[in-house]
Structure formats: structure tokens, C-alpha cells
Amino acid sequence: MPSPVRAARIVGICFILAAVASVIGLVLYDPILNGSDYLTNGAAHANQVILGALLELILVASAVGTAVFMFPYLRRYNESLALGHVCFRFMEAALITVGVVSVLSLLTLSKAYVAGGAADAASYQASGTLLKAVHDWTFLLGPNFMLGLNTMLYSYIFWRSRLVPRFIPALGLTGAALVFLAALLEMFGVIPQLSVWGGLLCLPVAANEMALAVWLIAKGFNPHALAALSARRA
Template sequence: MGTIQESKLEFMKVGDGMNSNRKAAKRVGVLFILAAVTAVIGLKLYDPILIGPDYLVNGAKHANRIVLGAVMELMLVVSAIGTATIMFPILRKYNETIALWHVCFRFLEAIVITVGVISVLSLLTLSREFAAAGAPDIVSYQSSGILLKAIHDWTFMLGPLFMLGINTIMYSYIFYKTRLVPRPLSILGMTGAISVFLCSLLVMFGVIEQISVWGGILALPVAANEMILAVWLISKGFNEHALASISVNKQNGGVTPT
């Protein structure tokens, strides 16, 4: 009798674990999509204050649009942190060190993006002051504006390119080793990570522009990976057999087979 009850309890625990992993996978998928959507919308909303020579005038004219763009990017920050923290308990089952690095670098990515948001909002303040001044010394305002725009440009490169490449290679590597998702998807993730990291270096050394044909080509694989991965996690979730294998191997002190 006791053996039957113990078996039932064990079965219930397994079921609860599968439900928990399924929910985690869906949340990660939704957050990946939310991050991508808010990033694109936020950047587009910034156009009046980041594009063109009349940004000191246009920024104040489109203040609400700029603030909404900042809100979109802050949602991106929350989404990025969310994907890392939700995946951490799953990734750590294979390699706790890499899982912890992933969380740390994702937080760094979020911090860099937040600095970019602050620079844009500061530029908006500068634009409002310029509009309120009537006939100001435009040179001094432009000098400050150039500096703030430069801060945004660098954060826009370091966050969505440099840090993103590091983050993606870490979780994609664990996915590849454990088969938590299909290996072709993991390979696309690692390929995209290397490609976007290379893009960040080329932009950093002035070889290409971030907003350019080559910048788009090099960033495309990682964007495709995140969207395909998001859809997969929402519809299929993580490979439960692979998760079970990781847990068994960890309990036995072994290594998950490749």
C-alpha cells in the first residue's frame, strides 16, 4: 500500500515538474517576442530626436512620442532580464557557471540599454530647453546634443549587438549540448551569436555602420533564432526527456551525453 502511494506521489511530482517547465518555456517565448517588438517600436519612435539635423527642434515637438519610445525600451529591458531569470533554473541543471554568466551578462545588456534610454530622455530635456530659450546659443546646445546622441549610439551597439552575442552563445551552447530544443535551432542560435558579435566588432572599428545593409545581414540570424525559438517554446516547450536526462545524470554525478 505504501509503495503504491509513494509511486503516486512521485508521479504527481513529475507531472508538476513538467507543467512548471512548460509554463517557463511559454513565458520565455512570450518575453522573446515582447523584447523584439518593443525594441523595433522604441527605435522607430525615437526617429524625430535621433535622425536629421533638426533634432533640437523636433524632439520637443514630439515629446510624447519620444517618451513612449523610452517606455518601449524599458519594456525591452524587463523582457531581457525576464528571459534570463526564467531560464536560469533550467540552464543551471547542465552547467551552473554558464547559467550564472548568462544572467549576469543579460543584466549588463539591460544596464547598457537603460543608459541609452537615459541619454535619449536627456536629449529630450535638452530639446525642451532649446525650445524654451527662444534665441539660444545653438552651438552649445548642439555640442551637448552630439554627446548625448553618441552615448545612445554606443549603447545601441554594445547592448543589442555585443552583449546579445555573448548571451545568445551561452544559452544556445547549453541547448545544443542538452537537446532541450532541436539541434538545428541551437546551431542557428550559435551562428547568429557569432554573426552579431562580429557585427559589433566591425561597427566598433568603423568598418560598417550598424544601420546598414551589412549590419542588417549580420544581425538577421540572431533575430531569426529568437523568433523561431520563441514560437517553438510557446508551442512545444523544452524537451522533457532531455530535462529528465539532465537531472538523472546530475544526481549520478555524470555528464549529460552529447
């Protein structure tokens, strides 16, 4: 197991990698997820879409990395909550992976549509609509619902244990509630996905992750809090 300093830095780097990969990956998906001519545009931008999928796989690995390397320190406060965080983070990663598969399947459909000279367009459109819906739902349930739950858990532990300054988990608890609210509003059709309101509701959780990442890379976990937790478990 790496030292607390090294583990903290790995977690911080994973948070930054996840944020960068998720944003760029979503932008690269644009030709195949947006617009009425996505079946044609997808095949025309195949390499771009594949690069977006690879970036989302980096997001998946980074998300899992944060859970794996935080677990030994979160469990010193409460092992059940720490395990819950790992489980929800893995569920988030699994849902994102399903979304990646749906996009790559849509790319295959797009190539077949173009190769067939746009014959039987209605069937291709129906299949494309289904695959896009799978991506939309996995995006809603993974980086929204599950993100809110696992952020709530690790932020609560950080608040109680003081492993990091309390302003960071305070931002995390607020952000978790707001991203969960955004997911509910999107699920019931109150706001569309990737809307301005949805983006605003997700800002606090993004700010929390970046603040936590910078702190862990620069300062690491509070050594006094680590010592206190170790003494309590002894």
C-alpha cells in the same frame, strides 16, 4: 518556481515582447536621433519619444525575464555557464537602460533649446552630440556585444543538452558570431550603425530568437532532456 511548460511559455513571450518593443522603440526615437534639426524635432515629438523610451523599458524587462526564467533549466547542464548567461543578459539590460536615460536627457535638452528660442545653439548642439553618442555606444555594446555573448552561452547549452531541437541553437550560435562581427565592424567604422550590412548580419540572431520563442510557446522544453539532466544532477 513555475512548471517547465509555463516557464518555457514565459520565456517565449518575453523574446517576442523584446523583439517587438526594440523595433518599435527605435522607430519612435527617429525625430530625436536623426536629422540635423533633432533639437527642434525632439520637443515637437516629445510624447512619441517618451513612448519609445517606455517600449525600451519593456525590452529591458523582457530581456531580464528570459534570463530569469531560463536559468533554472540552463543550470541543470552547467551552472557556471548559466550564471554567465544571466550576468551578460543583465549587462545588456543595464546598457540599454543607460541608452534610454541618454535619450530622455536629450529630450529635456531639446525642450530647453526650444523654450530658449534657440539661443546659444552651439552649446546645445555640443551637448546633444554627446548624448547621441552615449546612445549610439550603448546600442552598440548592449544589443550587439552583450547580445552576442549571452546568445552564444544559452545556444551552446541548448545544443549540448537538447532541451530544444538542435537547428535552433545552431542558428543561435551562428547568429551570435555574426552579431558580434557586426558590432566589431561598427566599432571600427567599417560599416555604419543601422546599415544594410549590419541588418543582414543581425538577421540570423533575430531568426533564432523568434524560432526559439515559437518553439517554447508551442512545445516547451524537451521533457526527455529535462529528465536526463535531472538524473545527472541527482
